[in-house]
Amino acid sequence: MIMQRGEFTEKVYAVVASIPEGRVTTYGRIALALGMPRNARRVGWVMSGVERARGLPCQRVVNHAGYLSGGWAFGHPDLMQAMLLEEGVPFSSEYVVDLHACVWDPAEELDPETLAAMRGCSCGSTPADEVDDLDEIA
DNA sequence: GCCTTGACGGCAA
DNA sequence: GTTGCCGCCAAGG
Numbered sequence: 575m576i577m578q579r580g581e582f583t584e585k586v587y588a589v590v591a592s593i594p595e596g597r598v599t600t601y602g603r604i605a606l607a608l609g610m611p612r613n614a615r616r617v618g619w620v621m622s623g624v625e626r627a628r629g630l631p632c633q634r635v636v637n638h639a640g641y642l643s644g645g646w647a648f649g650h651p652d653l654m655q656a657m658l659l660e661e662g663v664p665f666s667s668e669y670v671v672d673l674h675a676c677v678w679d680p681a682e683e684l685d686p687e688t689l690a691a692m693r694g695c696s697c698g699s700t701p702a703d704e705v706d707d708l709d710e711i712a
Numbered sequence: 713g714c715c716t717t718g719a720c721g722g723c724a725a
Numbered sequence: 726g727t728t729g730c731c732g733c734c735a736a737g738g
């Protein structure tokens with residue numbers, strides 16, 4: 575289990591776990607949804623510490639260009655690409671997701687209440703609950 | 713306790 | 726329109 579001392583970490587977990595199947599989002603969108611547009615880098619950093627046990631669909635998280643930046647985290651980008659293809663995610667190029675067709679903006683499509691809850695205070699909310707649901711998918 | 717790195721993003725040249 | 730550089734925040738060494 576990776577240490578999640580910061581709130582952002584659990585926030586990121588919650589958002590990533592909320593990404594619907596067949597959709598992908600970017601580090602920037604996630605960071606923006608959390609109220610930290612300049613902290614996109616941190617989101618990626620959080621992902622690097624993600625445990626498979628978390629059940630987080632990190633394959634649905636790509637960079638602003640749609641490139642599978644963390645593809646090698648799965649052992650090989652091709653694996654991640656295959657997983658996304660199975661979900662119906664279109665690819666504009668090799669290891670590059672077609673964001674135009676499957677981009678998912680948490681700040682827009684995710685429940686405002688959830689965002690407000692995680693942005694305001696994550697003390698009450700337990701993102702693990704949502705993750706538990708996604709646990710089976712992963 | 714300090715310095716470097718990091719699954720990135722946005723802005724400037 | 727494209728390429729390059731700087732910036733943020735936290736964790737690891």
